[in-house]
Amino acid sequence: MKPAPFDYVRPETLAEACALLAGDEDARVIAGGQTLVPMLAMRLARPAKLIDILRLPELAGIREEDGAVIVGATTRQAIAERDPVxxxxxxxxxxxxxxxxxxxxxxxxTVGGSIANADPSAEIPLVAVTLGAEILLATPDGPASMSSDDFFIGPMLTTIGQGECVRAIRFPVWPHKRIGTGFFEISARKSDFAFVAAAAQVALDDDGHCLEVALGVGGVGDRPLRLDVSQLNGTRLDAASISGAINAASGDIDAMSDLHASAAYRRRVAVTLGIRALEAARDNAAATQRKGAR
Amino acid sequence: MKVDLRINGINRSAEVEPRKTLLDVLRENFLLNGTHAGCEHGVCGACTVLVDGEPVRSCLMFAVQADGYEITTIEGLAPAPGELSVIQDAFCETHGLQCGYCTPGMILAAHALLQNTLTPTREDIAEAISGNICRCTGYGQIIEAVQFAADRLRVANTPRPAALAEKPIVEAK
Structure with missing residues (x-):
């Protein structure tokens, strides 16, 4: 349980970090290290060089602009959890x-670390895909961006290239007044890797009709999946509409099978948790008078 | 690589390989053996230390990443040699430990919790120690220990400043 030797570099600027990454294919980024260090300890990863980006000022901070919240890649999850924005x-x-x-x-x-790690059962990538977040990248040629759908391509696999690193995640902000969320997951113990997770966000008008809805499931396929439940727009999100929409949307989910859960189980639980998440989001939105009542 | 660390209020430096974890540097270079090495891959919580007052796993942090932070180990909690902190004493009183291997991590996790609130619910305590595995006690007495320590700290003469700012002090029931 001791990592193999590596060199450690802590660049002062993002450009320097990208140049270091571009110049060495055995170099890897480290920020919080909460997934990478166990991989190193078990020698499942043996990079020659670690580029520490945690203290780069360009990657820090949370700000709201132009209908989106931009969360810097090195924002620690505990900070994001407490952040009022x-x-x-x-x-x-x-x-x-x-x-x-x-x-x-x-x-x-960090938030960016969870995105870059792309675990199919991880919660932050699930939110990114479900809400259609944009992944902002730093590349040797300057800033770039990519949709979450294009970014995640498989288990622990992203389209990030050599010399690139995640700069920030741009989460869209819904303009509606009454927004609610729901989230459920099944795991062996709380906070272990989810066998199945479902996250929902809905917006209601003053009469309780659905204005906008997003639903995603994690841990089921090889990456987080957004389910198309747009047929719920305009409904009152009654039980029959919800289960109809989810059954229609989840028909062609390609589910994984492993020691913990079969593909059939995952598909079944995805439907059940999807229904619960949407119902919870609806009730949560209904209890919200207006977005200002935070 | 030379690394400068601030541990329990004292500046210390060491020459270490980048691959050496904060855990190993604390134990081997500075002989602070109260921080226990358990799974060494971030599962068990035995190696928990406080970094800027927040619990983190010292096996998941390289010492070369740790400069500039305020690091607190279990050795840094007692007010004087031969004495125990209120939380340490509460663990003894309520039999919150048997073999003691998880105890330093448990106490530091509890310490961080009680810096933020002196009126934790059972759920708050369970969440705070959820990253720490104990294979002896079944956790019941550990939760009792943290509640007992919170009770004592609430009625102590010098409540923690952070807790004071967070919530008004409530008399122990």
């Missing part, structure tokens, strides 16, 4: 953060 404007992210790891790992683990 995230709580008010990206409620689904605030809802799932207490389920990410344990308090000590959230104190070190």
């Amino acid at each position: 995230i709580r008010a404007s990206v409620p689904m992210l605030a809802r799932v953060l207490p389920w990410v790891g344990h308090p000590p790992t959230r104190n070190r683990g």
Whole structure:
């Protein structure tokens, strides 16, 4: 349980970090290290060089602009969990953060690290895909961005290239007044890897009709999946509409099978948790008078 | 690589390999053996230390990453040699430990919790120690210990400043 030797570099600027990454294919980024260090300890990863980006000022901070909340890659999960901007404007992210790891790992683990790690059962990538977040990258040629759908391509696999690193995540802010969220997951113990997770966010008008809805499931396929339940727009999100929409949307889910859960189980639980998440989100939105009542 | 650390209020430096975890540097370079090495891959919580007052796993942090932070180990909690902190004493009183291997991590996790609130619910305590595995006690007495320590700290003459700012002090029931 001791990592193999490596060189450690802590660059002063993002450009320097990208140049270091571009110049060495055995170099890897480290920020919070909450997934990478166990991989190193078990020698499942043996990079020659670690580039520490945790203290780069360009990657820090949470700000709201142009209908989105931009969360810097090195924002620690514990900070995001307590952040009033995230709580008010990206409620689904605030809802799932207490389920990410344990308090000590959230104190070190970063939002960008969870995105870059792309674990199919991880909560933060699930929120990114479900809300259609944009992944902002730093590349040797300057800033770039990519949709979450294009970014996640498989288990622990992303389209991130050599010399690139995640700069920030741009979560869209819904303009509606009454927004609610729901989240459920099944795991062996709380905060262990989810066999199945479901996250929902809905917006209601003053009469309780659905204005906008987003539903995603994690841990089921090889990456987080957004389910198309747009047929719920305009309904009152009654039980029959919800289960009809989810059954229609989940028909062609390609589920994984492993020691813990079969593909059939995962598909079944995804439907059940999807229904619960949407119902919880609806009730949560109904209880919200207006977005200002934070 | 030379690394400068601030541990329990004292500046210390060491020449370490980058691959050496904070845990190993605390134990081997500075002989602070109260921080226990358990699984060494971030599962058990035995190696928990406080970094800027927040519990983190010292096996998941390299010492070269740790400069500039205020690091607190179990050795840094007691007010004087031969004495116990209120939380340490509460663990003894309520039999919150048997073999003691998880105890330093448990106490530091509890310490961080009680810096933020002196009126934790059972759920708050369970969440705070959820990253720490104990294979002896079944956790019941550990939760009791943290509640007992909170009770004592509430009625102590010098409540923690952070807790004071957070919530008004409530008399112990």
